[in-house]
Amino acid sequence: MSRADLTAAPERSALWTFGLLGSELTTVLRRGRTLALLGVLAAVPVLIGIAVRIETGDGSPAGPGGGGGPAFLSQVSHNGLFLVFAALSATLPVFLPMTVGVVAGDSVAGEANAGTLRYLLVAPAGRSRLLLTKYTSVLVFCLVATLVVAVSGLVAGALLFPVGEVTTISGTRIGFGEGLLRAGLIALVVAVSLSGFAALGLFVSTLTDSGIAAMAATVGVLITAQIVDGIPQLDAVGPYLFPHLWMSFTDLLRAPVYWDEIVRNLGVQAVYVAVFGSAAWARFTTKDITV
Amino acid sequence: MAPNDSAETTGEATGEVTGGSVGRRKAARYIVPVAVAGVAAATIGLVPALADSGDPDLPAITAQELVEKIAASDEQQLSGTLKISTDLGLPSLGGLTDSLLPGGQGGADTSSAAPEAKLTELASGTHTLRLAADGPDRQRLSVLGKGSEYSVVHNGADVWAYDSASDEVYHQRAEGGDKDHPAPKGVPGTPKEMAEEALAAADKTTSVTVDGTTRVAGRDAYRLLIKPKQSGSTIGAIRVAVDAANGVPLKFTLAPSGGGKGVVDAGFTQVDFAKPDASSFSFTPPKGARVTEADEPAERTDEKADELGAFQKELSGLGDLGAVNVIGEGWTAIAEIKAGEAAAGDLSGMPAEAQGLLGAFGDKVSGDFGSGTVFKTRLVNALLTDDGSVYVGAVTKDALVKAADTAR
Numbered sequence: 001m002s003r004a005d006l007t008a009a010p011e012r013s014a015l016w017t018f019g020l021l022g023s024e025l026t027t028v029l030r031r032g033r034t035l036a037l038l039g040v041l042a043a044v045p046v047l048i049g050i051a052v053r054i055e056t057g058d059g060s061p062a063g064p065g066g067g068g069g070p071a072f073l074s075q076v077s078h079n080g081l082f083l084v085f086a087a088l089s090a091t092l093p094v095f096l097p098m099t100v101g102v103v104a105g106d107s108v109a110g111e112a113n114a115g116t117l118r119y120l121l122v123a124p125a126g127r128s129r130l131l132l133t134k135y136t137s138v139l140v141f142c143l144v145a146t147l148v149v150a151v152s153g154l155v156a157g158a159l160l161f162p163v164g165e166v167t168t169i170s171g172t173r174i175g176f177g178e179g180l181l182r183a184g185l186i187a188l189v190v191a192v193s194l195s196g197f198a199a200l201g202l203f204v205s206t207l208t209d210s211g212i213a214a215m216a217a218t219v220g221v222l223i224t225a226q227i228v229d230g231i232p233q234l235d236a237v238g239p240y241l242f243p244h245l246w247m248s249f250t251d252l253l254r255a256p257v258y259w260d261e262i263v264r265n266l267g268v269q270a271v272y273v274a275v276f277g278s279a280a281w282a283r284f285t286t287k288d289i290t291v
Numbered sequence: 292m293a294p295n296d297s298a299e300t301t302g303e304a305t306g307e308v309t310g311g312s313v314g315r316r317k318a319a320r321y322i323v324p325v326a327v328a329g330v331a332a333a334t335i336g337l338v339p340a341l342a343d344s345g346d347p348d349l350p351a352i353t354a355q356e357l358v359e360k361i362a363a364s365d366e367q368q369l370s371g372t373l374k375i376s377t378d379l380g381l382p383s384l385g386g387l388t389d390s391l392l393p394g395g396q397g398g399a400d401t402s403s404a405a406p407e408a409k410l411t412e413l414a415s416g417t418h419t420l421r422l423a424a425d426g427p428d429r430q431r432l433s434v435l436g437k438g439s440e441y442s443v444v445h446n447g448a449d450v451w452a453y454d455s456a457s458d459e460v461y462h463q464r465a466e467g468g469d470k471d472h473p474a475p476k477g478v479p480g481t482p483k484e485m486a487e488e489a490l491a492a493a494d495k496t497t498s499v500t501v502d503g504t505t506r507v508a509g510r511d512a513y514r515l516l517i518k519p520k521q522s523g524s525t526i527g528a529i530r531v532a533v534d535a536a537n538g539v540p541l542k543f544t545l546a547p548s549g550g551g552k553g554v555v556d557a558g559f560t561q562v563d564f565a566k567p568d569a570s571s572f573s574f575t576p577p578k579g580a581r582v583t584e585a586d587e588p589a590e591r592t593d594e595k596a597d598e599l600g601a602f603q604k605e606l607s608g609l610g611d612l613g614a615v616n617v618i619g620e621g622w623t624a625i626a627e628i629k630a631g632e633a634a635a636g637d638l639s640g641m642p643a644e645a646q647g648l649l650g651a652f653g654d655k656v657s658g659d660f661g662s663g664t665v666f667k668t669r670l671v672n673a674l675l676t677d678d679g680s681v682y683v684g685a686v687t688k689d690a691l692v693k694a695a696d697t698a699r
Contacts, residue, residue: 071438074458078579089438167577169440169455170433172570250438255571258372258421258435260560271331275324282320 017129024137028103029144037099038148044095045087045153049160052076052083071250080157081166081176084183085253087153088146088190092246093226096145100194101218103141104201107134108284110211127285131202135277138198139191146191150183172255182252189249193265196242196272197222203280206287239264242272346504347511349535354499357515357533364538370423370571371508371562377415377555380669405461405583406452409434409441423567431571444574451574460576463585496520496621507532507541508559519622523690524548525670526622537564547669548687554670618682618694625684625694656688660695 028034056077071089075082088096108131111117120130157163166179174182201218208214225241228234238244245265251258352360413420413434421433433442439456452461502516517529525548532542542558576582616627653664656674663676665688674682674691682691682698 071456074456075577078458078577162578164578167580169438170571171440171442171444171451171453171455171574171577173575173577247438251435254433254435254440256568260372271327274327275331278327279321279324282317282323286317286320 017133020130020133021136024133025140028107028137028141034103034141037102038145041091041096041099041145041148042152044091045083045149046156048073048087048090049076049080049083049153049156053160071247075167076157077161079166080159080161080163081154081179081183083157083161084150084153085186085250087149088186088249089247091149092190092193092249093243094222096149096190097194097197097222097243098219099145100138100142100198101201101222102215104138104198105205105215105218106211107138107202108205109208109214110205112209113211128281131206131281131284135199135202135280138202139195142194142198143188143191146187146194150187154183168255169250169253170255174255186249186252189252189262189266190246193246193249193269196269196276199273199276199280200242203276203283206280206283240268242268244268347506347535349504349511349513352501352513354501354515357501357513358499360538361515361531361533361540362538364534366537366539366564367426368424368566369539369562369564370567371421371559373420373422373557374417374560375413375420375555375557376417376553377413378552378669379415379554379671380667405585406443406450409452409454410443423571425567425569425572429572431567442574444572446572446574449574451576453574453576453580458577458580460580460582461585462576462582496623502530504535505532505542507534508562510541510562511535512541521621521623523686524622525672525685525687532558539564545670549669551669616698618698619684623684623686623690625682625686625691627694627698628681628683629679654688656692658692658696660692660698663695665691 052073072082072086076086108117111120121127164176166174166176166182168174200221201214204218204221205211205214208217222243225243229238229241229244245261245268248261248265251260251262412418419435421431421435423431428445428447430445431442433440436456439454441455442451442453444451444453448465450463450465453459454461496519498516498518498520500516500518502514505512505514512532512534515531515533517531519526527546527548527550530542530544530546531540533539534541539562541562543555544553544558545555546553616629618625618627653666653675656663656665661677663674666673666675667688671683671685672688672691674688674695676682676695680695680698682695684691684694686694
């Protein structure tokens with residue numbers, strides 16, 4: 001229990017929070033490690049695009065006939081916009097959340113590790129507010145990372161392939177403008193899908209004073225969840241795992257849009273945010289900050 | 292834990308609080324996540340239960356009236372989402388399609404978007420389907436896959452099938468126009484067709500009763516219960532939920548007599564009887580997609596329909612194809628196929644390992660007829676005797692053996 005929590009002047013704190021968030025965001029996004037992660041994320045759609053371009057250069061259809069590999073791969077060569085969806089499908093299972101795990105796991109434990117956490121706490125922000133700021137910056141990173149993949153996919157797709165009217169996976173047609181709108185919506189849904197995992201990472205980060213340990217544990221939880229989700233005999237637990245409905249964003253490409261699973265996915269993420277967010281709060285506000 | 296450490300280094304709580312009370316306060320904070328998790332779990336557990344409770348109060352109706360209501364139902368326009376679960380007790384019917392359906396649907400020259408091949412996949416597992424219909428000339432059926440969708444669109448004389456996973460299109464143009472509707476014909480799973488099939492089989496061997504009311508996809512419905520009167524059938528009961536307002540079957544459940552979950556469970560999870568958006572029936576092949584045209588549409592359709600029909604007859608054990616002889620009637624009808632010398636020769640000519648494998652899949656039985664092997668699924672059982680005769684039916688193993696004994 002902290003006295004700072006109780007005594008922080010309310011009128012000063014709003015401005016303070018923004019200042020704190022601003023400096024936090026700058027720190028996170030300017031870090032070399034973050035930039036490297038974003039750079040690799042940006043390279044994924046470009047690589048996929050070039051591979052598809054080389055393979056279909058002689059007019060042969062993309063991919064194996066059965067439509068294997070990540071979703072939407074076979075449509076990429078006909079419409080560059082699908083590179084956005086293919087890239088998100090390819091990175092969402094492991095790569096995209098892994099970068100989020102690195103940032104979330106590092107958020108509190110990294111500061112503790114570097115010995116800077118105690119200085120942050122000296123400022124009259126309060127631990128709850130500090131934690132909230134940390135979480136917000138992780139969420140912003142989720143959005144930035146998703147947008148980096150999406151924008152890189154869009155640019156690479158537009159350069160390498162023709163763009164134009166979009167055929168939804170239901171076979172109906174929508175204009176390119178609406179296609180772009182759906183791509184934006186998909187990026188948003190993907191970013192929000194990562195919020196549950198981000199909260200989990202934040203909680204893990206409050207458990208330890210070692211940034212590396214927190215990152216490794218968070219990414220480990222992700223991989224474990226993905227493996228458990230993939231085992232048919234464990235079907236019963238699947239719906240309760242945070243990655244289970246991640247791919248539901250593809251339902252936005254149906255006509256009419258099939259909302260059931262998207263809504264369920266957002267519900268699952270909300271539960272994870274509530275449970276692990278409050279657990280992180282309970283841990284962080286009572287933690288002994290010795291370094 | 293060393294609470295006083297924290298107090299010193301962070302300059303927060305001071306020494307006036309004792310370690311014990313700090314510990315208690317710390318523990319108190321963890322109640323929040325636990326409570327949140329508890330509330331979430333309770334909500335997940337309770338909401339469906341609350342939503343399910345309270346079957347609607349509807350005026351009493353006889354089975355006869357209900358069946359008439361179904362027959363009289365003339366809803367031309369609807370759109371909705373269906374969930375179909377099928378568990379025939381086979382490992383995977385998708386892989387067996389080629390061998391079961393004569394003519395090799397999976398051949399290299401056929402498009403993966405051809406409707407028959409795709410729709411037989413519905414015969415195992417759980418699938419989400421979307422259905423839209425506007426009169427007899429315009430229908431649409433979509434099978435929702437993970438990140439992909441398979442759609443069959445029928446609009447006037449055109450039938451389009453689009454498989455988004457492989458980006459392939461299958462097109463068929465019927466010269467006769469409205470005479471042929473392959474799209475709905477190929478659909479094994481709409482509640483309406485299933486109910487009609489079940490009711491057609493109803494005669495003195497069957498008991499048809501009204502089994503209370505229920506709610507399906509937010510609509511009030513009567514439940515029709517169809518049960519075989521004969522013993523020995525593997526079919527336990529068929530339940531059809533019928534919309535109380537317009538008589539459209541909304542849910543179809545086939546329970547095996549052996550218990551366990553339904554062999555077939557198909558029902559609307561969402562349904563709307565308004566006119567669907569016209570755009571959902573328009574289809575233009577996407578740029579660059581591989582389009583396969585059905586060659587000689589009329590003939591081909593008939594041929595396919597025959598194949599499908601024959602397959603269905605074989606399955607239900609009611610067929611009358613050449614050497615097939617039907618024993619019994621109604622639910623316990625058994626098809627006897629005299630394969631004769633050739634097949635028997637084949638069987639005994641097999642290497643011992645192969646015979647052992649065959650034996651591993653089935654159970655060895657013997658009786659007055661000699662001995663043979665019984666292959667079991669949850670619905671259809673087959674007895675392959677050592678002299679090459681086959682007995683197939685939706686009946687128990689004992690009934691098969693008895694039939695073989697009598698036939699001898």
